[in-house]
Amino acid sequence: MVFDIQKSRLLVTQGLIGGEWSDSDNGSTFTVSNPANGAVLAEVANMGADETRRAIEAAEAAFPAWSAMTALQRSNILEKWFDLIMANQDELAAILTAEQGKPLFEAKGEIAYGASYVKWFAEEARRVYGDIIPANQPGRRNLVIKQPVGVVAAITPWNFPSAMLARKIAPALAAGCTIVCKPATETPLSALALALLAEQAGVPAGVINVVAGARSSAIGGEMTSNPIVQKVTFTGSTPVGKLLMKQCADTVKRTSMELGGNAPIIIFDDADLDQAITGTLISKFRNSGQTCICSNRLLVQSGIYDRFIERLADEVSKFRVGNGLDEDTTHGPLVNEKAVNGVSELVESAIADGARVVMGGARGEQGACFYQPTILADAKPSMRVFKEEIFGPVAPVFKFETEDEAIAMANDTEFGLASYIFTNNLKRIWKVSEALEYGMVGVNETAISSEVIPFGGVKESGQGREGSKYGLDDYLETKYICLGGL
Numbered sequence: 001m002v003f004d005i006q007k008s009r010l011l012v013t014q015g016l017i018g019g020e021w022s023d024s025d026n027g028s029t030f031t032v033s034n035p036a037n038g039a040v041l042a043e044v045a046n047m048g049a050d051e052t053r054r055a056i057e058a059a060e061a062a063f064p065a066w067s068a069m070t071a072l073q074r075s076n077i078l079e080k081w082f083d084l085i086m087a088n089q090d091e092l093a094a095i096l097t098a099e100q101g102k103p104l105f106e107a108k109g110e111i112a113y114g115a116s117y118v119k120w121f122a123e124e125a126r127r128v129y130g131d132i133i134p135a136n137q138p139g140r141r142n143l144v145i146k147q148p149v150g151v152v153a154a155i156t157p158w159n160f161p162s163a164m165l166a167r168k169i170a171p172a173l174a175a176g177c178t179i180v181c182k183p184a185t186e187t188p189l190s191a192l193a194l195a196l197l198a199e200q201a202g203v204p205a206g207v208i209n210v211v212a213g214a215r216s217s218a219i220g221g222e223m224t225s226n227p228i229v230q231k232v233t234f235t236g237s238t239p240v241g242k243l244l245m246k247q248c249a250d251t252v253k254r255t256s257m258e259l260g261g262n263a264p265i266i267i268f269d270d271a272d273l274d275q276a277i278t279g280t281l282i283s284k285f286r287n288s289g290q291t292c293i294c295s296n297r298l299l300v301q302s303g304i305y306d307r308f309i310e311r312l313a314d315e316v317s318k319f320r321v322g323n324g325l326d327e328d329t330t331h332g333p334l335v336n337e338k339a340v341n342g343v344s345e346l347v348e349s350a351i352a353d354g355a356r357v358v359m360g361g362a363r364g365e366q367g368a369c370f371y372q373p374t375i376l377a378d379a380k381p382s383m384r385v386f387k388e389e390i391f392g393p394v395a396p397v398f399k400f401e402t403e404d405e406a407i408a409m410a411n412d413t414e415f416g417l418a419s420y421i422f423t424n425n426l427k428r429i430w431k432v433s434e435a436l437e438y439g440m441v442g443v444n445e446t447a448i449s450s451e452v453i454p455f456g457g458v459k460e461s462g463q464g465r466e467g468s469k470y471g472l473d474d475y476l477e478t479k480y481i482c483l484g485g486l
């Protein structure tokens with residue numbers, strides 16, 4: 001059964017500032033619509049710099065009490081939040097699919113994935129240890145303690161509107177920080193629903209604040225310039241990430257950046273072809289190709305090139321593209337028409353440069369936000385689809401001859417987020433994994449994300465890690481205390 005989100009008590013259209021749900025100062029709103037059919041879902045409070053400044057001040061006011069709580073007290077509240085998210089998984093998923101478009105089964109998976117970070121950091125909260133360093137001089141003790149950085153600002157993307165936010169709020173609160181969040185303009189409803197459940201879990205007023213708005217640069221400008229904000233954590237495109245880093249420089253804020261990708265999936269002649277096809281379907285077409293770790297370039301060794309394309313086309317032809325709220329849909333729309341135009345332009349450019357359309361290659365007939373699942377053969381490194389993040393259901397397949405050629409092709413990009421290799425040669429696994437300039441390498445597996453691993457990239461894919469035992473470091477400062485005169 002699919003929830004009617006208009007009847008959902010989790011459908012919130014106001015921002016959250018200092019524990020108060022409120023309209024924008026000037027009463028303006030912005031429209032959130034369903035990309036599958038253009039239906040208007042809600043009019044949401046269109047907040048800007050003034051509301052953001054008040055939210056930052058509310059987070060500052062809440063910080064002393066929240067950071068003074070014991071780790072166990074914060075942990076217990078995060079555990080309650082986890083329980084409430086999972087108890088409302090279906091309703092949250094329906095809201096997510098309605099505003100973002102992904103199929104319901106993927107949305108349910110995303111809700112559970114985001115919740116797993118809440119549970120993980122509820123546990124990690126209780127393990128923020130310090131050190132006692134052996135004295136290098138008599139009469140003193142060298143102590144190291146970890147303290148929360150303070151007020152955090154978080155800006156998140158539309159492609160995982162629930163999980164990307166949970167992946168930031170959970171470690172921030174676990175560390176003792178307070179936070180002001182700006183969800184993507186396309187998908188604010190998932191963020192607001194999460195904040196409502198956090199309030200019900202007992203997160204005190206001002207600890208979590210959410211300012212949604214179509215004036216992203218105004219909100220971001222306040223977040224990056226306000227001296228109260230000690231850290232900005234951003235997930236989104238590399239160009240916006242670079243802009244935010246520059247804006248943060250004037251007040252030397254700490255930043256965590258989860259940015260764009262251009263993942264290679266390298267399939268060697270000796271790969272298990274069934275495994276490689278399954279891995280490609282997941283890594284290329286999940287969320288209709290709108291994930292930061294989607295395989296953007298399929299590098300296939302010459303010996304299995306034709307067989308791989310044939311097998312992949314056979315599987316892709318089984319997709320059922322449509323409205324994510326229809327339970328038999330396997331792949332939904334792109335987030336908006338602008339995204340479809342971008343994907344279409346990249347495909348047309350590749351075709352003009354010699355790529356062969358094996359299947360798809362045109363806009364979907366289901367509606368303005370749909371693009372057909374597409375496979376392009378004879379793709380070349382000179383093409384835009386090799387250099388640019390496609391962010392759509394398009395699989396350009398490139399041929400290579402040797403291991404060294406594959407490594408060189410894979411690393412020929414300014415991005416460095418995820419990469420994948422399929423081979424059963426142990427020596428090759430080590431050589432290629434260590435040679436790839438990426439933050440993450442999947443070997444014979446592409447479903448590599450989880451709360452227990454350090455998610456993040458190198459080069460222009462970002463800095464910092466989310467999840468894992470490393471994930472709290474981004475929200476903690478290390479303080480050295482020299483205890484003398486002993």
Ligand SMILES: NC(=O)c1ccc[n+]([C@@H]2O[C@H](COP(=O)([O-])OP(=O)(O)OC[C@H]3O[C@@H](n4cnc5c(N)ncnc54)[C@H](O)[C@@H]3O)[C@@H](O)[C@H]2O)c1
Nearest residue numbers: 156157158183184216217220236237240258259260261292
């Ligand atoms: N590395 C990761 O974990 C990860 C995860 C998801 C998405 N992404 C990347 O995000 C991109 C797609 O998401 P997107 O289209 O939402 O990215 P985007 O950069 O356009 O927007 C991301 C967020 O930034 C906001 N924003 C845009 N301009 C801003 C400005 N000037 N000041 C402040 N905020 C601003 C948007 O409203 C949104 O909330 C892709 O490049 C994808 O690879 C990366």
Ligand SMILES: O=C[C@H](O)CS(=O)(=O)O
Nearest residue numbers: 159160290291292293449
């Ligand atoms: O799009 C980016 C997400 O981080 C992908 S994942 O859901 O974490 O794998």
